[in-house]
Amino acid sequence: MIKNRVKLNEYVKLFKPADAIMYGLVVLIMLAGFLNFRLLMGNTYNRLAIVELNGEVLKTFVLEPEMEQEEFRVDAGEGQYVAIALQYDYIMVISSNCRDQVCVGWGRIRYSGQAIVCLPYRVVVRITGRSEEESLDDITW
């Protein structure tokens, strides 16, 4: 038997009505970010996938709905790597030996504006509009 065990009631009693406003605010931010991206920014035409290491562009891929499968390996020095694959419509990180594994676990990205990041190795895989190919100073969605 656990002594001094807090019952579930006591947890629920902690709630006050105004707390719902706080929670609602967080949900609002979540929805705002999601909708802003999907409605205004993210699209699936004219996409360019850019792979960067330490802020320098390593390689760019043109994404098309029916493109061939391709694999690309980023060598971040000292045996550290990030392996990237392109399939169908997506680009994703298939493996890496970073300690996070956040990049691998994130899965595929498809819409312009999305990005996959490997923080420890400073690698960014991002999708952007095609005209960035000409002038790297502009960001187009």
Added chain:
Amino acid sequence: MKKFKDNNPTDISAKIGTKKLIALALIVSTALIIHFLEGFIPVPAPGAKLGLANIMMLITLVLYGPLEALTVLVLRSVLGGLLAGNPWSILYSLSGGFLSLAVMTFTYCKFKDKVSLLGISTLGAAFHNIGQLMTASAVFGTIGIFYTYLPILMLFSLASGTFTGVAAHFALKRLEQIVTTV
């Protein structure tokens, strides 16, 4: 023995108070331990953490005030980054923590009576993640990072904020007696 009255105390404990100094040191240590241990829990976003150290920020804020909480934050960020061996985490911790502390201070001071700690800590956890995301976006130079990871981090912070608030609430119940009595 004659006792000297030192009119120019250079010892920091004379300015702050020995008990408070020790308490803050313990809080910073606890925050460092929490920070270290929560790093082992996998999180689906780069550089973002569960934000369990917000428990200590909340406790410091309630017991001592925003200035002390800021001190704890800076100490925790710098020491945590140096000890963990990743200097970048100092930047992320500071930016996320500063934003989260600002929001928590404002909410706590204005609405102390109407909200419990649960709401404050949820808001704090959410803005901690927002701050970290903004820093990550700035560091890598792409705003896409922000929008890609924002929704799921917000969802996460709802849960982690609730847990943090509950933990802080029950911790404060015990701690309030210890701190106010000499």
